[in-house]
Amino acid sequence: MAIALVTGATAGIGAQYARLLAREGFDLILVARDKQRLSATAKVLSKEFGVKVELLAADLTKSIQLEKVRKRLGDGKKPVDVLVNNAGFGINKSFLDSEINVEQALLDVLVTAPMRLTHAVLPVMLQRNSGIIVNVSSVASWIAGGSYSAAKSYLTVLTESLHTELRSTKVKISALCPGFTRTEFHQRGRMKMKGLPNFMWLSAEQVVEKSWRDVKAGKVISIPGWQYLILSSISRFGPRPLVRRIGMNVRKKQR
Secondary structure (H helix, E strand, O other), X not given: OOEEEEEOOOOHHHHHHHHHHHHOOOEEEEEEOOHHHHHHHXXXXXXXXXXXXXXXXXXXXXHHHHHHHHHHHOOOOXXXXXXXXXXXOOOOOOOOOOOHHHHHHHHHHHHHHHHXXXXXXXXXXXXXXXXXXXXXXXXXXXXXXXHHHHHHHHHHHHHHHHHHHOOOOOEEEEEEOOOOEOOOHHHHOOOOOOOOOHHHOEOHHHHHHHHHHHHHOOOOEEOOOHHXXXXXXXXXXXXXXXXXXHHHHHHHHHO
8 A cells, every 4th residue: 555644644735645645545644743732633534534643653853753754754764755844834923033043943834844854755755756846845945935834845945956866757746836735734823814815815625636646647846726726827927026015015914
């Protein structure tokens, strides 16, 4: 049976990805901090889809706990076929006002963890010449919206680079770049989102379904939603002074 590992697997995009992969017949390794929510998620998926679910309770800001996940991904005897780097959080303060320990934690979870986990699983996938990696990035990776945007930019660019390196193999990698998605993300980050019109919101289900289709098709960037296809085109190819202004306006509205 094929195995998939999902980080941040108890809510939002991560939980939806775990559900999709279970539906597709993958046994699961679910990674998150909350043991109780992990256990509850595992019971539901196991009962509904008949798959085996392994739990790895880990705080990815802690190097020892991150290492536990990294070692599991590097195990060639029980290879992981799909890795979804989804864990993340946002900060609702300007870099000028934020606390350095929070900034460091964001860097640990959004940059260090996916980098190390991807680096761990790639040798195993390349040896088998098979595998899928989905890095959950954001349309924010193309704007100038604080350290969150900077971290997501790293993840998008790394994914693009690896996609080029892996062209001659059957290992597939894709950056999922959603816009505003109805999850717990904004509540946890204490971000004010009441002013955002309904048509700008995506569901986690449509985001994940689009991502899965795109990565299997070999697409390096997945952007769910027509509205974000338009906005991402502006932010990727528009004048940088305009893009910076848009980024700062978005940040201000979330505080």
